[in-house]
Amino acid sequence: MTSIARRRLAAALAGLPAALPARAQxxxxxxxxxxxxPFTAGSSTDLRARSFGHYISLDWGQPVVVENRPGGNGVIAAEAVARARPDGYTLLYGTNSTHAANxxxxxxxxxxxxxxxxxxxLVTNSSLIVVVNNALPVHSMAGLIAYARAHPGRINYAVGNTGSMAGGAMLKALAGLEMTxxxxxxxxxxxxxxxxxxxxxMVVDGGQVLAHAREGRLRALATTGTEPHPGLTELPLVSSLPGxxxxxxxSWIGLFAPAGTPRPVILQLNAKMREIAGRPDMQAQIAAEGSSYRVGSPEDLAAFVRREIEDWRRLVREGQLRAG
Known part of the structure; x- marks a missing residue:
């Protein structure tokens, strides 16, 4: 048990006799x-939080205040929620950054x-897209790898979260490239x-670049998943290349509360998230970004997080990523 969890348990036990009647009512x-x-306004996580928050506010008659707390690769926001009172009034839209990579x-x-x-x-779980600036003289993943090998150190790749970091770092490691x-x-x-x-x-969430790629402002080369990207189905898989x-x-998003939040509150939130995700306008919204909702049970998310943690530990252990 962590120090946060121990402090929370001690505080809850100390205040139990006085608090129970009020909470029960x-x-x-x-x-x-x-x-x-844990990221800035306009990020995919921010957009999902505001979409769900809008409908929760309408349905339950209470405001859902979305608060952006960027910094520290998600640590600032995650720690704030971990230390918050476990009553269902402070939630976190966590990601592969906050709940696996870190x-x-x-x-x-x-x-x-x-x-x-x-x-x-779990809210969404999406593959990423490899995109390049139009000035780069490549039009395929094979062409990108060949160019990067012929021009070591010439390519700089952008990183805005751990998904894009992993995408670029794994590309370097598996293809043997020198990129910055x-x-x-x-x-x-x-x-x-x-x-x-x-x-x-950049290796990036589709929702952030689909419009740019479709309108020719960026060039999309491939997708990072194990099946075609729903937003650009013509793209090949990076994994289809030799080597x-x-x-x-x-890249995924999940909704979390502090440990110790009452089970009925967790189930009420889960049921509402499921119901909202099934609405036609929400389905259309996420489909326009080339993604899909993956809402499930709290137990599904718990098991998913444990698998993700082990996957990130493996990537660091095998040298495809460097620990801070």
Missing amino acids: ERYPSRPIRALV VALVPNLPYDPVADFAPIT QVSYRSTPQGVTALLAGEVQL MEGYAVF
């Missing part, structure tokens, strides 16, 4: 809900992504730099 939600997003990449992580959180539901990582505070900033020609390459068979990178 309180209808949830009876006041505003705060949803923390375990392997961030020394002395100040929270435990398993012990300090109550999973609610350029980190940005958020994915939208990285995409802006790519459009401006400050960097030449790249083990390449697969995904």
